[in-house]
Amino acid sequence: MTELFDALGLTEAVTGGPLAVHSPIDGARIASVAVTDPADMPAVIARAQAAFRLWREVPAPRRGELVRLLGEELRAAKADLGALVTLEAGKIASEGLGEVQEMIDICDFAVGLSRQLYGLTIASERPGHRMMETWQPMGPCAVISAFNFPVAVWAWNAALALVCGDPVIWKPSEKTPLTAMASMRILNRALARFGDAPEGLVQLVVGGPQIGEALVTSADVPIVSATGSTRMGRIVGPKVAERFGRAILELGGNNAMIVAPSADLDMAVRAIVFSAVGTAGQRCTTLRRLIVHHSIRDELMGRLLRAYASLPVGDPRAPGTLVGPLIDEGSRSRMLAALDRARAEGGEVHGGAPVEGVPGGAYIRPAIVLMPAQTGVVREETFAPILYVMGYDTLDQAIAMQNDVPQGLSSCIFTLNLREAEAFLSAAGSDCGIANVNIGPSGAEIGGAFGGEKDTGGGRESGSDAWRGYMRRQTNTVNWSASLPLAQGVRFDF
Ligand code: UN1
Secondary structure (H helix, E strand, O other), X not given: OHHHHHHOOOHHHHOOOOXXXXXXXXXXXXXXXXXXOHHHHHHHHHHHHHHHHHHOOOOHHHHHHHHHHHHHHHHHHHHHHHHHXXXXXXOOHHHHHHHHHHHHHHHHHHHHHXXXXXXXXXXXXXXXXEEEEEEEEOOOEXXXXXXXXXXXXXXXXXXXXXXXOOOEEEEOOOOOHHHHHHHHHHHHHHHHHHOOOOOOOEEEOOOOHHHHHHHHHOOOOOEEEEEOOHHHHHHHHHHHHHOOOEEEEEXXXXXXXXXXXXXXXXXXXXXXXXXXXHHXXXXXXXXXXXXXXXXXXXXXXXXXXXXXXXXXXXXOOOOOOXXXXXXXXXXXXXXXXXXXXXXXXXXXXXXXXEEOOOOOOEEEOOEEEEOOOOOOOOXXXXXXXXXXXXXXXXXXXXXXXXXXXXXXXXXXXXXXXXXXXXXXXXXXXXXXXXXXXXXXXXXXXXOOEEOOEEOOOXXXXXXXXXXXXXXXXXXXXXXXXXXXXXXXXXXXOO
């Protein structure tokens, strides 16, 4: 651990502060870090505004150069930062590294984007006129991130915000400040190589709700990108809206897979197990509901129970482990309470027993719960590896069930039937922001827009044209003629 802290330049920063950081691996305290004084928040925001005034005038491809350097530094630090993700968030080694790879990928994407912040030219109805739509930097962007993707989600936002001309103020989860501090050190190396970026371009603030409140309520922070629970989004969203700020919300998911009679069950089983128990069920895209055609339900259940029985649960650093710890004991209690509730609502629970794993950590066997219907507990997101299984007769019924939850993040269907696949993707199909065919709901690539509808908050981050969320749209009309015709044929002669 000491070596890892040294390698990431954290040695000085991990002692003496008031915020205790615990590793979910064994519950041990691994650091005590400094927090931001809420009284400093106005100065933080003012620094971001000052940085904005300079950064917005740096040509976008030059801004992209900073993100290119960040991608290089992340490549060099991948092994160490990945190991720190494992230590601080409890992800298995491969997923810790995958998270850093996701940061590198979004940097590459954003570098290309820095030369492609395309606007439009629009046909003007007036002679000698030209209309355009241009995209301008917007201002400081607050990034409020969650423990489960402690660094990748910041990178999705920061890489885009930086090429779009926006400074970043990052408030990570209080459970994962170390990976944030390490990422800032990596970024600082890129900034040093870049040379002349304004001071305060990217700032880290560590602390609780008061810090978040300052960002959410300040009119000088026009964009607030927040990832976390729907409960958090219900607090953040209205406060940002009240001051007409722009909120990009990425909140809870309750993601389903429909398994149709023609499904390739070998593939479906692999997809189900990865997406239901990967990251110990702590992705917002985790598979939580399985909607299976009655004709194959027993066979699929049998296969899943066999697969679940052999899942290696334990120390995420150990080679071969597939399921690491939950983030903390509270999370394990919530999983156990949800399983009790599922039993009370008629569920047949398989698995879900606490296991020792590494003493001090919150380890638990993933659970599969056969439900008689989509009851109350199934409609809620429990951030843990619980997979509810329900049956269906017709595809219409299955799609209706898939959509009949408050959340709308990710969804998928396993079928070899073209009609079923296309119906699922159609206007009357899945109502989620992500809908896949013969792929599980989690593990999205950065190239697509990421986010979802309803209680998921409606925001889009990462790929496609999500960059527009970080810029100000401006419509320009230029008159290069020698007369002044009015639109809509209006006459105003004097
Ligand atoms: C999250 O859980 O907040 O699609 C993000 C995925 C990852 C990102 C998840 N690329 O599962």
